[in-house]
Amino acid sequence: MKYKANIQIMPQAALLDPQGKAVTQGLQQMGYTSIxxxxxxxxxxxxxxSDTEAGAxxxxxxxxxxxxxxxxxxxYSFSLTLI
Amino acid sequence: MKYKANIQIMPQAALLDPQGKAVTQGLQQMGYTSIxxxxxxxxxxxxxxSDTEAGAxxxxxxxxxxxxxxxxxxxYSFSLTLI
Numbered sequence: 477m478k479y480k481a482n483i484q485i486m487p488q489a490a491l492l493d494p495q496g497k498a499v500t501q502g503l504q505q506m507g508y509t510s511i512x513x514x515x516x517x518x519x520x521x522x523x524x525x526s527d528t529e530a531g532a533x534x535x536x537x538x539x540x541x542x543x544x545x546x547x548x549x550x551x552y553s554f555s556l557t558l559i
Numbered sequence: 560m561k562y563k564a565n566i567q568i569m570p571q572a573a574l575l576d577p578q579g580k581a582v583t584q585g586l587q588q589m590g591y592t593s594i595x596x597x598x599x600x601x602x603x604x605x606x607x608x609s610d611t612e613a614g615a616x617x618x619x620x621x622x623x624x625x626x627x628x629x630x631x632x633x634x635y636s637f638s639l640t641l642i
Binding site: 484485486496499500502503506508510511512513514515516517518519520521522523524525526535538539542543544 | 567568569579582583585586589591593594595596597598599600601602603604605606607608609618621622625626627
């Protein structure tokens with residue numbers, strides 16, 4: 477079976493996020509003063525072939541830990557849907 | 560009232576995504592041969608102050624169109640939650 481994984485990787489809450497800060501300032505200078513606390517991370521989608529949902533979860537989790545996310549600076553979460 | 564917006568910005572389906580292709584190949588070389596069709600986009604969170612959910616939706620939608628997403632190459636979607 478094939479699953480679609482939707483992965484969100486965000487900078488850890490405790491860390492500064494210079495890109496998010498730049499976007500916040502840019503938006504405020506454009507007049508969007510009601511926007512604050514912008515944080516910028518990555519959104520990754522992929523298709524995973526696996527017999528079980530647990531198997532697909534394990535593959536996505538491992539790929540996040542080993543390649544996609546830098547756990548020192550980032551946190552990740554993901555959801556799976558059968559396609 | 561304050562809303563938290565969760566915005567996903569992805570490369571358009573019709574376009575090549577070189578970063579996603581590189582990640583696909585990287586994962587396959589690491590032995591994750593069941594993963595394919597990786598696409599890499601941005602995940603942006605922000606806090607928006609607005610009296611109504613419709614108002615917050617309008618602000619987020621405008622900021623995506625004017626600054627965050629490049630509509631020629633990307634599509635965006637977002638959800639709002641009251642915080």
